[in-house]
Amino acid sequence: MNKLSSIYTEKNNCQDCYKCVKNCPVKAIKLEDNSASVIPELCIYCGKCTQVCPANAKKVRDDLPVVRQALKKEKIIVSLAPSYISEYENIETNKIIAAFKEAGFYGVSETALGAEKVALETKNWIDRQENGVYISSCCPSAVLLINKYYPEHSSAVAPILSPMVAHAKFLKKIYPEAKVLFVGPCIAKKEEVNQFGEYIDYVLSFKDIKALFEDIGIFFEFMKPAEEDVFIPIRANKGNLYPIDGGMLTCMIDSINSDIDRINHNSNKKESIRYMTFSGVKNLKEIMRDFDSMKNSGKTFIEVMTCDGGCIKGPLAISNKSSASKRLNVLDKVSVEPRNEEMLSKLNELNISTKYDFIKKIEKEEYTLNQIYEALKMVNKKSEADELNCGGCGYDNCREFAKALIAGKAENDMCISYMRKIAQDKTNILLKKMPSGIVIVNDKLKVVDANKNFADILGDEVKMIFEANPGLYGADVTKLIPYHNLFSQVLETGVDIIEQDIRDGEHYFTLSVFSVQNHNLVCGIIKNLHAPEVRKDLVLNRTKEVIMENMKVVQQIAFLLGENASYTESMLNSILESHSNDKDELTNTK
Ligand code: SF4
Ligand code: SF4
Secondary structure (H helix, E strand, O other), rough: OOOOOEEEEOOOOOOOOHHHHHHHHOOEEEOOOOOOEOOOOOOOOOHHHHHOOOOOOEEEEEOOHOOOOOOOOOOEEEOOOHHHHOOOOOHHHHHHHHHHHHHOOEEHHHHHHHHHHHHHHHHHHHOOOOEEEOOOOOOOOHHHHHHHHHHHHHHHHHOOOOOOHHHHHHHHEEEEEEEEEEEEEOHHHHHHHHHHHOOOOOOEEEHHHHHHHHHHHHOOHHHHOOOOOOOOOOOOOOOHHHOOHHHHHHHHHOOOOOHHHHOOOOOOOOOOOOEEEEEEEEHHHHHOHHHHHHHHOOOEEEEOOOOOOOOOHHHOOOOOOHHHHHHHHHHHHHHOOOOHHHHHHHHHHOOOOOOOOOOOOOOOOOHHHHHHHHHHHHHOOHHHHHHOOOOOOHHHHOHHHHHHHHHOOOHHHHHHHHHHHHHHHHHHHHHHHHOOEEEEEEOOOEEEEEOOHHHHHHHHHHHHHHHOOOOOOEHHHHHHHOOOOHHHHHHHOOOOEEEEEEOOOOEEEEEEEEEEEOOOOOEEEEEEEOOOHHHHHHHHHHHHHHHHHHHHHHHHHHHHHHHHHHHHHHHHHHHHHHHHHHHHHHHHHH
16 A cells, blocks of 8 residues: 555645645644645644645545556455445445445445444443543544644553454454455545554545546446345444444443433443543544543543544545534434344454554654744744734744744744735835835725825825825825826726826826726826936837837838938937936936
8 A cells, every 4th residue: 555645735736825734733734835735743634634725735645546456456345434324325225335346346344343343342441441531542533643742641542443444354354365445534544554554455535436436437326236235244233323423432332221320421330431422623632631630530431533523524525414414314324233143253253452652752842932032033023012813824823833933844924914014115115216106096096005206296285295194095096186087997997007198287297007906906106207217218218119110111111221221220229329328327326
């Protein structure tokens, strides 16, 4: 199986919007060379980034080509995740099985069989534990989160294989020559293959299977299932509840028949156990935060899944129905029919205990306040008041961003307020240095910004206003200039006006108005035609125009004029040069 990371970034697609950083619950994303890449050592493969990226830049490793090749030479059994019930809603089970077999798979088995065994083993393990808080090991993403980020509580995780791996181990016991392919909605399970490759060979998503079936031309509705198109080696029953919140607990708790048991949700054993279920990384992180304070309250078992609502809402699910609707589907379809006892005892004999000590814990970096202040200074935050905590960079607050800067995971230009300040400073300098009058006007015809030359061109009254309100922010353009209709026109039509001659009393101007944001913001550049540098420019431009026009004629009648043509051209060029020299002098004497 492919050992590359299960999630990667398509660098060309990344638009640097930081949405993945914002949504990553463990900030396992590094900004580098204008793209946001996943740091595998920090990632818990929850898949959030793949779901939120608006540019489709976060990709899940495509394992379908490997499985296609394997199908040609290997006997592959599908371990079908119980969330198939909500994915293949209204499709008869035997048609689903027939479709997989038509695609070349040897048979289909329910991962829920492994889930039932996991429930039993977890229950037995809990019963043997002292009072304390214990956590399920069914969700590989949750197991990664606890072992990487809360290693001090890793012993609370049940040392038991996940349902997928337990099921694969069972299938290998029954069909030793077969390979096992898991099909489900989960990215984290792709990572499990690296560690438990002895049992599980391939992991594909429901999306992959859809693509495979469509490619081969397999459609459930056209399948004609045979009698033998049933789950092998036996059907699962309550294990099919696993993909919903509380599903595992339902498998673990046999009966609740006294009031005190109801309060404690126990299973009528001597020792009371409180059973709880939570999904979503946020909940899980909160549990970890409060873990120590819960330890002294008897014995508690918590079923956790990182996907909100459970695996039915896994990142690679196809159906986007609500958790409630999917949940009902699962509840409606769980079967509790009697099963082959011999096969059940083989499942029960299976040893599914394991250790998760192969997961490398993340060393928490501690930074001094000084280091954090220094990092904040890099983005122009010199006091607490500068820390806006706007979250635009994707981090919860400025200090978390500063830590990411120190760790080399973030870049200065992720800070929006810092970048805005730089842009503003640059604009101010540009506006100041421009020899023409510049004014930026919004759709309400109010000034957003203007330079001093603009005020100077408009005369003493506007100059005074500018002194009191530099930039003329908020001033009404209709009261400042009589030709404001040109601004309204560009705002309305979006068509730019280039160098229109304007007369205002004794004064002559050229005015260009162009859109900065279509129908929202326009910029006006106004030149006083009496200004010496403008006059020079005008002469130069007009001379250039004459030369260009003349050149066309010269070329056409060159053979008639001979020497005279080049004489005319060099005459005009000399005018141009003399004015250029004047302009240079003018610039040099400034
Ligand atoms: S998969 Fe989850 S943990 Fe990994 S980078 Fe994406 S959002 Fe972060
Ligand atoms: S909740 Fe289910 S689908 Fe989501 S990461 Fe965990 S195991 Fe995978």
